[in-house]
Amino acid sequence: MQYYTAIMEIITTHINADFDSLASMVAAKRLYPEAELVFPGSQEKSVREYLSQQFRNIYAFKKAKHIHMDTVRRLIIVDTRQPERLGDLIGCLHNRHLSIHLFDHHPDHAGDLTGEYINIADVGATTTIFCRIFQERNISLTPDEATLMALGIYQDTGNFLHSTTTPEDMQAAAWLLTQGANLDVVTQFSARELNAEQVNSLGSLLKNAVSYYIGSVNVVVSKLVLAEYMDDFAVIVQRLMVMENLDAVFVLISMGERLYLIARSRIPEVNVGIIARAFGGGGHSSAASATIKDMTLFEAEERLIYLLHSHIRPKAVAGEIMSSPVIAVPPEVTIHEASNLMTRYNVTVLPVAEKSGNPESGERPRGLLGTLSRMVTEKAIFHKLGSLPVSEYMTTEIATLPPSGTLADIQKLIIEHRQRLIPVTQGETILGVITRTDLLGLLINDPAHMPVDLLQEDESPSVKRSRNLSGVMTQVLSRQAITLLRDIGESAEKLGVNSYVAGGFVRDLLLHVPNSDIDVVIEGDGIGFAKHYAKQKNASVRTHDKFATATVIFPDDTRVDVATARLEYYEYPAALPTVELSSIKLDLYRRDFTINAMAIHLNPERFGTLVDYFNSQNDLKERRIQVLHNLSFVEDPTRIFRAVRFEARLDFQITRHSEKLIKNAVDMHLIDRFTEPRFFYELKLILSESNPMGSLRRLAAFKLFSYIWPDLKPNLKIDRRFIHLITQANRSISWFNLLYLPEKIESWMVYLLAIYSRSGVKELVAFCQRFDIPARQRKKLVQQKADVERIARDMLKRPFMKPSEIYWLLIDLENEGLLYLMTIARKRHIQQAVSLFVTSLKNVTPLINGHELMEMGYRPGPLFRAMLNHLIEVQLDGQVTTHEQATAFICSTYPHSEERPL
Structure with a gap:
């Protein structure tokens, strides 16, 4: 039974309380005898054991869940000042007229609590502060109290070995001995031997340990995954530090559903408390910990490495290594002029600024707008776009640094975000730029600190971005799919070529979404491999020589698309791609978006290894849709519709820079140059999504409706009527799918018919002709539109129809037509009629068949159909329900004397 206690004063500490916390709470009780001791959350295992053995029935500790928060008027907090570490007791902080008293030894941190009384000291343990107070006030302790307080000091100072x-602290411990502290008890709980399970974990940490040289400091990072929670893991980390004589160690442990960081340091260059607080934890400079939320082990490790670079060597270097003066151009300069300027000054990237400045006079550029690369200018000139201003195709999402930027900041932008040039700014002024060459110059004399991915960026993906996904594949893919991929890799190995699975398959795998569309890329002859593999597996193969692709079709109808690693280039904007053989890196670079530009090795030696040259994982994590280069939409405008579709389907966000490039492509009327079947394919995919409304809104926002549906009058727009129609179509399709009928529907047809519901048949015909829709689908669309709208008008006047009338009215409609009828129905009785037809009437068959009619003496002929249709009609209306009734109905309605010979 839950109970609450009304308490005026509370003594508390941080969650996962240690001995310093416990000792400080007990010490505070001597100063505030009326206050209750309340744990805000759990305690360390050793603390729980101590309480059960040593402090039984001495102090009554309460739990936060038993406290009536509104009644608390004074809160005494020991060993922390961070509100987020108070657990449920954080609710007390909102009480009116609350008095807060603070005792703590941790360094100041942003967001720390303040109070009416504050006693903060730069000592190794909070318990030491209370020892000082007791000595000043001549307060004596019991031996049990002295022993507990000694435990607090010994633990938090690491037996006086921590640098803090x-x-x-030593003087306080000496005074506690005079008060009767028992060192045997202190030894029992502070110097503990490892059990077998802990020894195994220590061995795993040693095996997984990786050294990072950051400046002149050697930091060790290790990680471990355990199925269940293990108490006292900090003891294992401390033992690791002592055994290996480490200056600083950071351990990430995944235990069950939670992820923890435990850190220790014995040198002033590494303040582990700052790192732990960045993860939402706490501690001091030599010992700290954190419970990490909303991160995977991999993400936490990446974050940890970045924080180490940021805080261990925070020396300002940006202002020292930047190149100056800066060559910049204003936004109105043409691409041709910018290209000439790059050639003149031998630079590959130009900043674009509102005021370009004058390098010769020392006037610096101001108002950074973006950057323009030589690669973009060359592509633009090739596409006859050199007369356009640079503002059309500059990259706008550019990160800058102040002169105080650190080496870690520079490495993060140049290596992780692949930004080849970093503007160094102060306010609106561009002081200088940092390039990859500048960074290499800084690091070249210190190769131990050189990131591997910076040195080999053009030859291989970065180490951070090359990880093995075999475990993820096992979790997400079926055994059959994994076997197929391994088999493809082994076949490629025998032929002496490299094989990969690439594109959306990899994207969905990292999102833990199954995807059966396997897109294999071969570094070599893709068609030749497909033919060889198909022959081995008794499968058929379809080739597409123009695009160097093939499809292998297995006997069970499983399909695998095989492509030659290729580089696509475009002869002119919106042209079909011309294909040349290339490597996997160039093949990925031709992809539409970064999230689709990853691959996985399939050859046995590297099976499951991710290939990510473009930091695609980061965009996937940040849920961004981003193109790989600035002329992407110029070369292939259909990518606009893919971007919109992926944004809605994945719940991602098109980046602001990519949005700008889309608007440029629309303003240049590149959509008019579409090869119509390719365009319609992309539109059909959008309309085949579970709910295309979000994508349609985006298309309208990009002003694309007038290109897609130019024949609709008035011009189509997202208004209340349009939203209602799409919503009704979505409900109709969802209703049909939930019936789990064996028939499949083409949902895109239903949405397209809904969009054309306010126009005539001729507008729909014009749309089909414009986009070269196949004849079968064209005929179906036009027929369903005409029939449904005629039937809708008829049913509107007939609110009360017999089942047989509904049947004969709807029997010739396709499923898509039926759902279109439900979409445009103005009255509920029409929707109910369609529902009744689909679920009950559509598949009704006569109780008597043709063979039985012949056995009854009727001769086959046109009358058969009339008799059977009549029988279906009376069955539908409930007049005939059994075989006997059906026989009697036929005999009485169609006597043999009335039968006419053929």
């Missing part, structure tokens, strides 16, 4: 230990 002060002379005052």
